[in-house]
Amino acid sequence: MSYFESRLRVNFENPSEIKKKLDFCERLGIKNIILEPKNNIRNISISLKKEIENLTNINLFYRITLRPSGLNELKKIIKDYNNFTDILSVETPDKDAQLYAAKDSRVDLISFSTQTILKTLTPGVISLAKQNSSFIEFSLAPIMVSNKSIQSKIFRNLYRFTRLVRSLKANYIISGNFKELFDFRHPRALISICYSLLEFPLVDAKKAFKDNPRILLKKVQERQNSDFIDTGVKLIKGVK
């Protein structure tokens, strides 16, 4: 498998929009995409997945993002996601909710996609996410602005926090998460931006777009196995 676009937000009730976006991604040469519903769908049905997969040749994967405003809301909504079949991510500016999400084994990904949320990232969350083998997500969508001073501030924040995550050796992925069609870019091109403007070593940048999303998907797949207990812990039957 090649590079991943780890976040593409689409309206699951509008097949023409999905087709348009997927066709554009195909034109760009993107091979693997993780789709996220724009509308508040709680669970993506298998029939809907098949319907979408028939539209394209791209390898599709799915994720749901919870956006709680606080800890109590997160505790309330996460109850419905025990043994969830897709990637579960949490995106919130609330620090307590972030810490709770980082500790919770149901959460695969803690997203820091917008600038306001990115600024709330602390070493505590990174450390807990690392212990729980969950992933931190950064997004490159905010860099697509024309204003030079705003753009340089965005690059500065991304540089600062990606460096922090890398120094603490936590797991991270980088997604495009672009909204407009003409802002979409191939992940290989985004790797170059990470290397030349965010000072990632090329190996690390490739890991964020290729290996880490694969590890994340593998983790989600393993969860479906009833013998799976925790990362690295599995029940082996029939062996004396």
Add this chain to the structure above:
Amino acid sequence: MVKLERQRYILFKIIKDTSIFCEKKDFLNLIWRSIWRYFGMKEANKIGLWLFKLNLEEEIGIIRCSNKTKEVIISALTLIREINGKRIILSPVKTSGTIKGLKKIRIK
């Protein structure tokens, strides 16, 4: 010992919204502007940029640069968003050390 500088050829796809009329010179200026905006003189003097081929009908282009600035050029191309007020994407497809290597690639 100072090593000889090697070259890289980058094949890129041009994805455009509507038909665009622009000369090679304008296109080159656009790439230089992007390099200057994001990397400045420190990188610009190492690039050795040459627009080898530009075909707006086939929607492809080939540029030549030094091997050490390949990633810089790809970033600069990626961060270009419009030409003459029209939305555009310059998406790198393949990099090669020889022009012969790029000719083998066919864009569907």
